[in-house]
Amino acid sequence: MHESKKKRERSTNFAAMKDTYRHKGLRQKLIDALRQKGIRNEDVLAAMYRVPRHLFMDSGFINHSYTDKAFPIAAGQTISQPYTVAFQTELLAPEKHQKVLEIGTGSGYQTAVLLELGARVYSIERIRELYLRSRDQLIPMGYNPGLYYGDGYQGLPAFAPFDRILVTAGANELPNNLLEQLAVGGRMVIPVGDRFGQKMLLIEKTGDKETQTSEHGYFSFVPLLQGKTN
Numbered sequence: 001m002h003e004s005k006k007k008r009e010r011s012t013n014f015a016a017m018k019d020t021y022r023h024k025g026l027r028q029k030l031i032d033a034l035r036q037k038g039i040r041n042e043d044v045l046a047a048m049y050r051v052p053r054h055l056f057m058d059s060g061f062i063n064h065s066y067t068d069k070a071f072p073i074a075a076g077q078t079i080s081q082p083y084t085v086a087f088q089t090e091l092l093a094p095e096k097h098q099k100v101l102e103i104g105t106g107s108g109y110q111t112a113v114l115l116e117l118g119a120r121v122y123s124i125e126r127i128r129e130l131y132l133r134s135r136d137q138l139i140p141m142g143y144n145p146g147l148y149y150g151d152g153y154q155g156l157p158a159f160a161p162f163d164r165i166l167v168t169a170g171a172n173e174l175p176n177n178l179l180e181q182l183a184v185g186g187r188m189v190i191p192v193g194d195r196f197g198q199k200m201l202l203i204e205k206t207g208d209k210e211t212q213t214s215e216h217g218y219f220s221f222v223p224l225l226q227g228k229t230n
């Protein structure tokens, strides 16, 4: 893309970086709806109240930002449904200052929610365009995640072990590398299934080679794919 066009697009993006009383009011309603749908963790709800979700979506979709629905972002991917973000975050239960690895940065919205909870977040995205966009979105907002362009199946061995691992795309099976990079006493939340639907699994690492798995309902994610792409 031509450099000046790139700049113009960025500044348009900045101009749209407004969070008004109207947005906050809509967000409060969304939080109330999530509470009614069964989300109990008030820290998670408060973190989601603080993150302006509309800034993570293309301006054409801003009117849809505060309905409880997934929406398309660039490169054929989606920003997860708010209920799904709340559900996965509640299950993950990150504590302040813990090291959290997220697979599938996408829009960066879930990354922001984890950062609002005080976690130290490392997030991997396999699509370069999304990696760049999420960085351009999160950094000017004052967030400070570690963002990586690569294949989440590999995890980030240089920074392991992680207290928490959150996978935000649907996997066919449990990636072994990720299990290995989970600290003993740590928790991993990952949807596992096929392209028609995935079971939400919570894996608790109880020993070096021991895990306990529990199932938490069905969801529908875009697929976790091998390798990285331009």
Ligand code: SAH
Pocket: 077, 078, 079, 080, 103, 104, 105, 106, 107, 108, 109, 110, 111, 124, 125, 126, 127, 130, 150, 151, 152, 153, 168, 169, 222, 223, 224, 225, 226, 227
């Ligand atoms: N957490 C995101 C959800 C985005 S959808 C958000 O809040 O917006 C899932 C993302 O996972 C997509 O952007 C997709 O490109 C990415 N993804 C899929 N397989 C991956 C892999 N192996 N490594 C890293 N990212 C992957």
